């Protein structure tokens with residue numbers, strides 16, 4: 001059997017006719033930038049995420065950068081961020097010239113550990129960026145409490161967790177202003193780059209929509225030094241189609257993950273995903289851990305099963321961050337995760353036979 005790590009086939013089959021119709025609509029309308037499609041998607045996504053405002057932008061990294069800029073986080077400010085995240089979370093802080101303050105995750109949930117956040121706060125701290133890694137919500141009540149106590153801003157990095165829940169509230173609706181990505185592989189993926197900010201603050205929403213469009217509300221009149229990072233009209237039309245299916249796809253992801261966990265439970269050498277109390281997981285990724293990661297990966301690949309590693313090098317050991325002077329050993333949990341994590345194929349439309357083939361192949365490795 002051949003099981004690719006990523007497959008868009010099932011989702012594409014489901015939406016193909018509607019996606020083609022959306023393309024035709026935009027093509028015929030002849031309005032290609034910041035038109036009705038972007039406005040409609042922003043309204044639909046805000047309603048989905050239960051927030052007042054959604055601002056569509058070019059990608060998830062830009063959403064994070066704009067979030068930092070609307071909160072006026074910049075040079076001289078410190079930003080608390082997980083030591084284990086996709087590099088974009090760190091890059092956004094670098095882009096606004098603020099100081100990155102990495103904090104280790106909880107070693108079971110892989111999410112920012114609220115107990116460690118407070119120790120990292122200094123008089124220069126201005127914001128915390130919790131990342132709902134792999135699709136699991138962070139402990140947002142505790143994080144918001146700490147932020148409130150210390151007068152800090154919170155920006156959720158919700159790129160991997162659209163539809164995820166903490167204590168009955170959706171991720172992307174806790175922070176002062178939040179960022180998400182619609183990169184094709186995300187749970188809600190466009191057919192190209194796309195991203196958005198979500199917020200309940202009208203003033204911040206207004207600032208973000210200025211910044212994404214040259215700092216201009218009225219054409220050729222510029223109020224601030226903005227950038228060009230607009231959600232594409234075509235991508236917005238596509239995303240509106242796919243958004244209607246997101247909840248169903250999340251249910252499928254949860255079911256696949258539950259089957260994986262059930263069928264892998266007998267292998268004591270594996271660490272399976274753990275969901276914290278109050279958190280609901282949307283399984284952007286199903287990540288297992290094992291000391292024999294590289295050998296297991298090879299075994300799976302040799303048997304036709306695609307895998308991923310999220311992520312092989314922690315941000316503090318990336319060449320790009322060499323100037324920060326970090327060394328191996330500085331963030332041991334992030335380093336251990338990088339050495340032991342392995343992501344299994346998880347795509348809506350996966351059959352029971354495919355899931356079972358993956359788990360049998362893994363169990364055989366340990367037999």
Ligand SMILES: *Cc1c(COP(=O)(O)O)cnc(C)c1O
Nearest residue numbers: 059060061086088089159181183
């Ligand atoms: C994908 C991702 C981003 C960046 O999104 P892009 O649209 O690729 O720029 C940021 N943070 C996390 C955690 C991500 O997974």
